[in-house]
Amino acid sequence: MYKEKTIPVVVNDIRDETAFVKRFRLSSIDGKPLPKFSGGAHISTYIEAKELLVRQYSLTSNPDHTQHYEIAVRLSDISRGGSRYWHKSMKVGDKLHISYPKNHFPLSFKAKHHVFYAAGIGITPFLSMMKELQSRNASFELHYASKSRDACAFYDFHQKHYLNHCRFYFSNKKERISASSLEEHPIGTHVYFCGPDTFISDLTGSAYQLGYPPSAVHMERFTPPQPKEMKPFHVQLTDGTLIQVSKDQTLLEALLNNGVKAPYSCRVGRCGTSELQVIEGEIAHYDSFLSEEQKRDQSRILTCVSRAKSELLVLNV
């Protein structure tokens, strides 16, 4: 029914974390424990609304406690339906399907010390990671930037459990995470960044400039990386139709505008729904769904974010 194997779950608790962030507790319908996962893992949630909504959320609960999962959802200002549904329509007792946990953002096993840098809702993957590290008695610290204390999700939780591991930066108090903080980490440190694109690229750039080896720098993006230059290109459909994709338009938008019923859901290259087969042409991949190998294979494209490297792509649609 869905693009991958799923697990039916029921929502059995909903809490307001801040004015814009809600926490949801999910457990299996038969009451059995859910699959094990590791710190930093996420799930896809499948909601049958007017259209199928597929979204990815980091698991925020303790990896050792799989009687239930927890996720935290921020109501997005530009919600295309996913976070709005979670916030406005989801009720305790509602059922949905979720994928098995996947982890693109695992903890390093080599690190002597782990340092997390979060901005806003970028805190979510770190919750399970810190829980895992604490139970392993490993060394870690968190730098967490938020608009204000009120808008800071999990503030009380961190104060209570990790008081000496956390530093908060509230922009309404003119506090900012500065790249100079990266200068202070002892050798053997691994750093992890999660937040808006610019937050990640600024910190990553600073870390490399200081001479951090690439393997010690980890990041998780919630939005697709912006292609440096958006070049126009053409796609050809199986019936010979030629469609132009302008430089400020995604391939998906061009297809939909031209009446092609192209599938999609998340629109940020994370769910896999918008995949189409490519018969000819070179693809510039910008998604975080396909594996490196699948990307190298150059035979499928996620139309919501990826583009053409060559002038023309021939699509099997």
Place this chain on the structure above:
Amino acid sequence: MTLNAGFVPGKRKYVICGDQEGLKQLSCLIERIKEEGLLHEIFVWEGHVEDSQLSNYLMDQKMGTYLYVAVPHRQLQKVKRVVEVTGLTDEEARYIGYGEKVIRVFCCRCHEVNEVTSHLKEIKCHQCKLELSVSDHYSVYHNAVLGYVAKL
């Protein structure tokens, strides 16, 4: 002769660790680092320096540090192990051995480790006197290649 240690640019600090001879061999590299005005420190590593001195020193260093080690071949593995425990990876360090290269050969009969010069194909175990042929099977656990019975 000076060793070509391959300068790795873009690090906030360089640590050069070696004995007198090793440092002499790295003089070109050290000159270059000085000329470019880069932050650097020299750690003199002589045989009598305790391992803990080197590891304590390294553990005080911050991310972005690059390490060069130049010591006699026979000591290279030992220094490397001290460094690795501190968390500094192969990506952040370069190891240069000089002088006669020795290899460690693990005797398949008495489990003694024999240190020999590297070009030998057959050796006699100095403990049990067995003739051993030197294989290229390296055991991380023994930090030695395996020596098999040469004559059956």
